[in-house]
Amino acid sequence: MKQSMTLIPTLREVPADAEVKSHQLLLRAGFMRQNSSGIYSYLPLGRQVLQKIEAIVREEMDGAGAVELLMPALQQAELWQESGRWYTYGPELMRMKDRHQRDFALGATHEEVITSLVRDEVKSYKRLPLTLYQIQTKFRDEKRPRFGLLRGREFIMKDAYSFHANQESLDEVYNKLFTAYSNIFRRCGLNFRAVIADSGAMGGKDTHEFMVLSDIGEDTIAYSDTSDYAANIEMAPVTATYQKADEPYRELEKVHTENQKSIEEVSSYLKVSPESCIKSLLFRIDEKLVLVLVRGDHEVNDIKLKNLFNAGTVDLATPEETKAAMNCAVGSLGPIGSGDNIEIVADHAVRAVVNGVCGANQEDFHFVNVNSDRDFSHVKFEDLRFIQEGDPSPDGEGTIKFAMGIEVGHVFKLGTRYSEAMQATFLDENGRTQPMIMGCYGIGVSRTLAAVAEQFNDEKGLVWPANLAPFQLHIIPVNIKDEIQSSLASELYSSLKVSGYEVLFDDRQERPGVKFADSDLIGIPVRITVGKRAAEGIVEMKIRKTGEVLELHKDELPAVIEKFISNR
């Protein structure tokens, strides 16, 4: 591609509203432009990288036995009403009316469309399993679009849906697509983890998010420093065991702790460590009030509470509820003397606290020398806290560390959520009607582009991995008006294109400094500079990533390039 024929509008300045590297660099290097908030045009360079990501996605999806189709963006409201999401999705689902005043949604996702399609066409177990995918534009009216392509309102997604006659078949396809996803992100060169995620209200047990590790990520990942284990922090079980201090139980005593409410205040006032304190929190779990105890240096993980009680909602009780139930304020709660009506659950760590401190259900008083086995009744011990850095990894290998992650993919065992709501049934081997069991699998294609840009850059600009780069080679004649340079550059451009390389040829009449700065910003892996030694047939080859520079005769060039590009 001759640079004069395409549109690569580079910028010297960092755009004011671009907070993160990928957003800044994709704008500055002319890969994209914003149309309106959260809505972008992919300029030629951006389009090319997108297509390379799409090609990888297609290869891996096809390899996993998924079949491509293409569903519409305009989705009739009736489908969303059948699933119920017309009423629950909120303003992120963009809605409109057609000329006949019929309601439509702009596809934010395609569970409804695919379920209605498969419901209408597949009636027998003989046609299952079936895994269908598409690469398509999605619309979600984010409240606060940000970070460029990382959180936009119109974006490109690969979404896949699988339909099964039984759970084993779902498990099998889930595992295949899990592997395909790992391959896709590995081939994109990303530093990522497949993270155990919350399956929410969907009921499915298995769900993984594919997270690119990045400081700008919005989710915290707990991962093992030695194994593959990774989970959203809410999802990581705590397998730590706790050793009781080898000291004798002292006598339980109620002490005055005027105005000391928080763990910090109490522990400092009583001169004990937070680890010796027992934090008591009153939760409303569905309709029931439950007192939850964790060690003073730990935090209650409400997802674990929710799962323990198989509950719909878990919320902290309000001060009013607390007062009514316990006759004291939130900061004075404790398990001793809390009455028989209140169920108490405690985190395992509480059991190992010796001579600890807890609230006395009385304003300005705490118990000291608390020992759960001696002083508590009706307490169940469970895993209730958030995992922390330094905890043992739940898989038994290594120690937990935290990182932030950008979600680029998601695999999910949906179960029968949609097939039951929309009557997508089939006849099984015994002629019985069953709801299909479903899985769904998403990849943010445009978000992956941004995630790669976020991980592959340096102070000069983008640094594309060779297999995703918009071009593999960038030829720059230092002075295009110089007959010898221009003609050698053109000759190399033609011959390298014939050899199958994607070549960008900077044929613009610009100063060398501008061309080199643009080239660094764009980040094509190999630059070939044709300068003063063109008359001798000597050119300079520079590796964008390492900065390594070689002077080569044009006849040596093809072999060196081939070695470099195939080495990647």
Place this chain on the structure above:
Amino acid sequence: MKQSMTLIPTLREVPADAEVKSHQLLLRAGFMRQNSSGIYSYLPLGRQVLQKIEAIVREEMDGAGAVELLMPALQQAELWQESGRWYTYGPELMRMKDRHQRDFALGATHEEVITSLVRDEVKSYKRLPLTLYQIQTKFRDEKRPRFGLLRGREFIMKDAYSFHANQESLDEVYNKLFTAYSNIFRRCGLNFRAVIADSGAMGGKDTHEFMVLSDIGEDTIAYSDTSDYAANIEMAPVTATYQKADEPYRELEKVHTENQKSIEEVSSYLKVSPESCIKSLLFRIDEKLVLVLVRGDHEVNDIKLKNLFNAGTVDLATPEETKAAMNCAVGSLGPIGSGDNIEIVADHAVRAVVNGVCGANQEDFHFVNVNSDRDFSHVKFEDLRFIQEGDPSPDGEGTIKFAMGIEVGHVFKLGTRYSEAMQATFLDENGRTQPMIMGCYGIGVSRTLAAVAEQFNDEKGLVWPANLAPFQLHIIPVNIKDEIQSSLASELYSSLKVSGYEVLFDDRQERPGVKFADSDLIGIPVRITVGKRAAEGIVEMKIRKTGEVLELHKDELPAVIEKFISNR
């Protein structure tokens, strides 16, 4: 692809609401399904054909120097307000509000988006010309969606836009893209014509529509039976010359023609041919009333009137206007004694009428023995009528025939319509600010899929050309439960895939009749049937198009297939 793993829901019955062959067959053969009126899902087979068409489009566009990008579907209203089309486009432009109540259009086309993009990024003649294209989903809320993909509300289009510093540059790119378009539709195997079209109010001189010839087309094309000439019938100039009959002028006479109004009535009552009658029609052209004369067997072409008077609107005068201006009814109008206030224009054919008939501007009376050079004053003779079958072709080669056409592509010299409205200017070589000159170029990608299906079918189903077929080979074991057949079929499936063919393998447990009927319906070019002679290694190869059947040993198969596929 194993047929058991994909979704090809064939139908035996013709769907009730599908009027045309392509619509019926694409539904019956499982290439697509309707989601709602004018909105479709492309099932796996349909998606594959689309991708092949898209690949051809990309190759030819890239070859013509166009560069791909991707613009959004969600377009802010402000852009459409700048161009003015927010107010003029009508209900076909789908509109919506986002969560902040800001107005958006769903892209029906992208002149506004691309013009704003190029306006912001290109400032100098040095960056021109620039030709950008995308393959993208478009939305148009058609009043009456019909014929399946031929007139839908959500469809796939390739749209391109070019920007130029001068007219010569536009002409050059226009010609290149004209050639690219011809290549694209030729490679799709379509019987098409590049048709001279009406540039409407856009002011551009050159515009061509690429029309696939088809009885279900909505536009009438006048084409030469011997040359490449083709035009929308409104656009074809009439170059016919007319010979005056060699008979003496008789005396003008007013005759009583009670209740005879139409040309048919008058000519039959007076026992003259319609060719001897002169039809007089009063038009309101902008604000002016003009009497227009054509021969009785001809029709007035109002586009020609519009162009002749360089007018904004051309309408037949109402009976009231006619009465007021001419003091008679519409059916009695004529050029003799019509008064000096009314301008008269006549088609060239009128000049050659000898002793003709025309209205007398008096109810129930006509003039006979009318001769224009003797009896008319103030008449201008122009080309004013529609071309007819049998007329000489305007390019001087052959005779005009009519055909109906489906528009699949359009190339258009836009000029400065958008660049002026949206201030897309550049600095020319002399430092002067100029509006960019633009061209736009569209291809209906999903419509092309339907047009191919419309042209390539027979009574059994679709008959794909090899380069667009979803698969090239269809392997069918007659009885999949037969170990020998099944194993030979699998062996051929694997080896032919390795050889690079796209193979569909019917591994379903269905009766042979079902499998053969499905296969004919789907229309893959070559079918390989593995049946009773599998034990000997003998299979049957059938060419879908010709019905030709060959029995071959499996070892001969690759060579015969290669010959057939490469022969296409």
